[in-house]
Amino acid sequence: MHDISAAITTRFRVAATGCIIGLLVVAVAPWLLDTYLTNILIRTLFLATVVMTVDILWGSVGILTFGQSAFFGIGAYACGLIFTHYGFGPGWALAGLALGIGVGAVVAAATGWLAFFHGSLPLYASIITLALPIVLTQVIFSGGNFTGSSSGLSGFPTYYWDLRIWFWTAGTFLVLTTTAAWLLVRSDFGRVMVAIRENEERCAYLGIPVSRIKIMLMIASAVIASAAGFGYAAFSNVVAPELASFQLGTEFLIWTALGGRGTLLGPIFAALGIDTMSSWLSGTMPFLWKLLIGVVFVAVIVLLPRGFAPLVGGLFRRILPVRTAGAPARVLVPDTRSRLGQGADDQKPPLRIEHLSRRYGSLSVLTDVTMTGRASHLLGIIGPNGAGKTTLMRCISDGSERSGGKVEINGAEIGRGAPQDIVALGVGRSFQNTNLFDTLTVADCLLLARYRIDGARLFRSSVGIALPEPALDILRATGLDQRLADETGNLSHGMKRGLELAMVLATEPSVLLLDEPTAGLTRPERMVIGKVLGRLTRDYGLCIVLIEHDLDFVREISDRVVVLHQGSILMEGTVDEVVSSELVRSVYAGHHVEAAQ
Amino acid sequence: MAILVLDILTTAAILFAVSAGLLIILGVMKLINFAHGAFLTVGGYMAYLNGAAGLSPWLSIPLAAGVGFLGGLVIERVIVRPLYDRPLDAILATWGLGIVIGQLITLGFGRGVQFAPNPISGTTELFGVDYSAYRLAVAVIAVLLVVALSALLKLTRFGLNARAVIMNERLARGLGIDSTRVRALTFGLGAALACAAGALITPLISVDPNMGLPWLVNSFMLVMVAGVSFPSLLVASLILGGAQVVVSTYANPILGGMTIVVAAALVLRISPKGFSRA
Numbered sequence: 001m002h003d004i005s006a007a008i009t010t011r012f013r014v015a016a017t018g019c020i021i022g023l024l025v026v027a028v029a030p031w032l033l034d035t036y037l038t039n040i041l042i043r044t045l046f047l048a049t050v051v052m053t054v055d056i057l058w059g060s061v062g063i064l065t066f067g068q069s070a071f072f073g074i075g076a077y078a079c080g081l082i083f084t085h086y087g088f089g090p091g092w093a094l095a096g097l098a099l100g101i102g103v104g105a106v107v108a109a110a111t112g113w114l115a116f117f118h119g120s121l122p123l124y125a126s127i128i129t130l131a132l133p134i135v136l137t138q139v140i141f142s143g144g145n146f147t148g149s150s151s152g153l154s155g156f157p158t159y160y161w162d163l164r165i166w167f168w169t170a171g172t173f174l175v176l177t178t179t180a181a182w183l184l185v186r187s188d189f190g191r192v193m194v195a196i197r198e199n200e201e202r203c204a205y206l207g208i209p210v211s212r213i214k215i216m217l218m219i220a221s222a223v224i225a226s227a228a229g230f231g232y233a234a235f236s237n238v239v240a241p242e243l244a245s246f247q248l249g250t251e252f253l254i255w256t257a258l259g260g261r262g263t264l265l266g267p268i269f270a271a272l273g274i275d276t277m278s279s280w281l282s283g284t285m286p287f288l289w290k291l292l293i294g295v296v297f298v299a300v301i302v303l304l305p306r307g308f309a310p311l312v313g314g315l316f317r318r319i320l321p322v323r324t325a326g327a328p329a330r331v332l333v334p335d336t337r338s339r340l341g342q343g344a345d346d347q348k349p350p351l352r353i354e355h356l357s358r359r360y361g362s363l364s365v366l367t368d369v370t371m372t373g374r375a376s377h378l379l380g381i382i383g384p385n386g387a388g389k390t391t392l393m394r395c396i397s398d399g400s401e402r403s404g405g406k407v408e409i410n411g412a413e414i415g416r417g418a419p420q421d422i423v424a425l426g427v428g429r430s431f432q433n434t435n436l437f438d439t440l441t442v443a444d445c446l447l448l449a450r451y452r453i454d455g456a457r458l459f460r461s462s463v464g465i466a467l468p469e470p471a472l473d474i475l476r477a478t479g480l481d482q483r484l485a486d487e488t489g490n491l492s493h494g495m496k497r498g499l500e501l502a503m504v505l506a507t508e509p510s511v512l513l514l515d516e517p518t519a520g521l522t523r524p525e526r527m528v529i530g531k532v533l534g535r536l537t538r539d540y541g542l543c544i545v546l547i548e549h550d551l552d553f554v555r556e557i558s559d560r561v562v563v564l565h566q567g568s569i570l571m572e573g574t575v576d577e578v579v580s581s582e583l584v585r586s587v588y589a590g591h592h593v594e595a596a597q
Numbered sequence: 598m599a600i601l602v603l604d605i606l607t608t609a610a611i612l613f614a615v616s617a618g619l620l621i622i623l624g625v626m627k628l629i630n631f632a633h634g635a636f637l638t639v640g641g642y643m644a645y646l647n648g649a650a651g652l653s654p655w656l657s658i659p660l661a662a663g664v665g666f667l668g669g670l671v672i673e674r675v676i677v678r679p680l681y682d683r684p685l686d687a688i689l690a691t692w693g694l695g696i697v698i699g700q701l702i703t704l705g706f707g708r709g710v711q712f713a714p715n716p717i718s719g720t721t722e723l724f725g726v727d728y729s730a731y732r733l734a735v736a737v738i739a740v741l742l743v744v745a746l747s748a749l750l751k752l753t754r755f756g757l758n759a760r761a762v763i764m765n766e767r768l769a770r771g772l773g774i775d776s777t778r779v780r781a782l783t784f785g786l787g788a789a790l791a792c793a794a795g796a797l798i799t800p801l802i803s804v805d806p807n808m809g810l811p812w813l814v815n816s817f818m819l820v821m822v823a824g825v826s827f828p829s830l831l832v833a834s835l836i837l838g839g840a841q842v843v844v845s846t847y848a849n850p851i852l853g854g855m856t857i858v859v860a861a862a863l864v865l866r867i868s869p870k871g872f873s874r875a
Contacts, residue, residue, distance in 0.1 A: 064685050114862060114866050123629070123684070124821070126685070126688070127818070127862070130817075131858045131862050134814055134855065134858055135855050135859060138851055138852075138855040142849065142851040142852065246814075250692055254689075287700050287704050290696065291697060291704065293696070294696035294700060297693040297696070298690050298693035301686050302676060302680065303679075305686060
């Protein structure tokens with residue numbers, strides 16, 4: 001226990017140290033720099049804050065956004081418009097800041113709603129973020145005298161503070177937001193963000209509301225960008241459509257890429273360096289400088305996808321070997337409040353499927369499937385390849401999949417719900433292919449699976465991961481409880497399957513969908529899984545639906561078996577009835593069904 | 598009314614011609630070419646140079662296509678090929694390439710606006726109204742382009758290979774189709790189409806180092822909505838281009854300028870596959 005809390009304390013100490021060093025540099029810098037450079041740097045510090053938010057969105061969560069400039073522009077115009085048209089003073093300044101942040105947040109929420117929904121492509125989200133600044137600049141252009149159209153607004157009253165005060169304001173803003181972001185990406189919530197970047201689909205099936213998290217992050221970064229834009233405008237006393245343009249948005253991306261996406265500090269230093277250099281050199285050789293940036297950018301994208309930060313970091317570590325604040329070791333604890341199996345009721349079937357069908361164009365994969373899964377029952381689904389078994393699983397766990405029919409989970413219809421909504425109704429699904437997050441550790445994966453129930457701490461890490469008993473059993477039986485800190489990519493196939501099952505159980509489902517959970521496992525490993533499944537139905541009252549090819553395994557653990565053939569239910573009955581059936585035998589042996597009848 | 602209809606038809610034709618190069622690259626290579634706008638600009642400057650050299654204005658289109666094809670092959674080899682597995686990075690790299698091309702043009706020609714000579718000047722009478730002859734010519738050329746591109750994809754060996762790569766690249770490679778070659782040729786073709794389109798539209802507008810940018814965004818949206826078939830690109834151009842003309846005529850041109858972007862984004866939100874299912 002001591003090590004764990006030590007690791008967490010170390011992380012906070014690193015953050016605090018970094019924050020204090022940053023603040024000291026900011027405090028001292030204005031006395032060392034000349035007026036010209038201070039002037040440039042104040043603007044650049046505001047821009048660097050926006051770049052930091054771009055890095056959170058792109059580097060951590062994987063949203064390639066061209067539109068962060070739009071929020072910057074909204075903040076800037078809130079300042080310009082209020083001070084020009086309405087009034088000036090501390091009250092008006094606060095009102096302007098609040099307006100900028102509020103409008104930014106609303107626009108971000110609307111953009112997020114457009115861009116992120118279950119099944120949206122990353123490319124589509126990028127297009128929406130690209131459209132946003134284009135639409136916004138058109139709105140500014142059409143604003144006439146109110147927005148100053150293409151020439152913008154300038155010369156409005158503002159605070160003509162001493163340059164040092166402006167520098168401190170901008171610098172403190174950058175240091176504080178960056179410290180918060182640094183803690184965020186290293187927290188439990190930060191692990192969820194990485195998981196979304198790595199495998200969004202899998203996150204949804206663990207009940208993580210992927211789209212909502214993306215929208216929330218979009219809003220949070222819009223708030224910071226709007227505030228930065230407000231500061232920028234108040235200092236520079238000029239707002240122009242360029243501040244909201246998609247060119248500036250792509251420039252943010254360029255700085256992020258050059259600095260090293262996902263490193264947080266890299267993009268900030270890249271922004272500070274490149275933008276300062278630009279202001280300097282664009283006077284003497286404007287086009288050549290931009291050309292050079294373009295060439296370097298293309299070269300970095302092609303040759304150094306991680307940007308310059310890893311190079312600099314590696315050099316730094318060679319000179320000064322420092323102990324990095326690693327991920328804290330975690331412990332598994334039994335979930336005392338686990339509700340696994342408590343809703344089970346023999347009278348109300350947890351899974352009811354009526355007249356389900358699935359068509360791809362003219363191809364019918366499932367037709368008129370009607371079946372019921374009862375609590376404390378294990379229902380085996382067998383059938384030749386291409387019978388529609390996996391499609392059936394997909395139709396139960398994702399509301400947008402089926403073409404017709406009804407699926408009810410614990411009495412609630414799934415409608416067109418996304419996978420995470422159906423997980424909330426009580427469905428847990430494991431996949432045919434082990435489908436894990438290769439770069440995350442075993443503990444991280446379990447943490448993800450608990451997100452729906454326990455949430456994730458925003459700026460901290462929790463030590464214990466509470467899991468229901470059967471999940472702990474599997475982890476102990478497969479030896480995974482000793483390897484919590486290992487990356488899942490390094491696990492054996494059997495362990496991956498075990499982890500997969502433990503993750504599904506951690507979501508505390510009442511209907512468990514298992515797609516060939518024992519494929520490729522050894523005999524003893526199968527026994528372990530079979531025993532756990534038996535316990536889950538017996539002691540926890542779960543309804544388990546199992547796709548399996550191994551008839552002996554099915555016979556050992558199933559209560560009833562459904563035979564799927566060419567997309568419809570051929571037969572339903574006890575294992576022995578099914579196995580002794582002529583019909584089923586002929587299907588498996590490849591004879592015509594009609595002949596057998 | 599006749600003018601409105603002609604405006605819609607010619608606008609759709611121009612949009613189609615401008616987007617075709619982007620579409621073919623997306624279809625075969627699954628890659629968004631953000632340098633498309635810069636390619637259009639290069640085509641525009643080819644038309645300008647062609648005019649300055651005193652050659653026939655009609656020559657500018659094949660000239661631009663040739664330059665685009667060769668340039669495209671080189672760019673594909675150096676920048677695009679290493680990024681096949683990283684589609685989002687390819688967007689950024691081609692955007693960076695666009696910046697480089699734009700700056701090179703600025704260094705060579707300055708930031709000023711230039712003009713290219715118009716092959717057919719004046720108006721012609723159609724349906725009882727006088728209408729710009731060159732816009733009509735562009736519409737005819739765009740129709741020919743649809744026919745030629747469809748024929749290329751449906752009737753030639755390259756087209757068959759390209760369609761195989763579109764449908765299932767792994768399988769195509771297994772059947773002995775050199776998908777690397779198909780991709781290289783496709784990028785060359787896409788760049789050639791973009792440059793030719795730049796040269797084609799230049800007589801209607803002026804040339805400056807950023808002329809491609811507004812077109813890039815619109816054609817990008819059209820291609821997203823259209824999916825990967827030329828007929829559906831034509832449909833998308835007609836519907837969204839028509840909406841743009843109507844909004845510009847009856848509301849105001851600035852709103853018209855964002856019609857395609859907004860409409861395309863909404864279409865994609867409601868039906869993520871756009872028009873390609875039709």
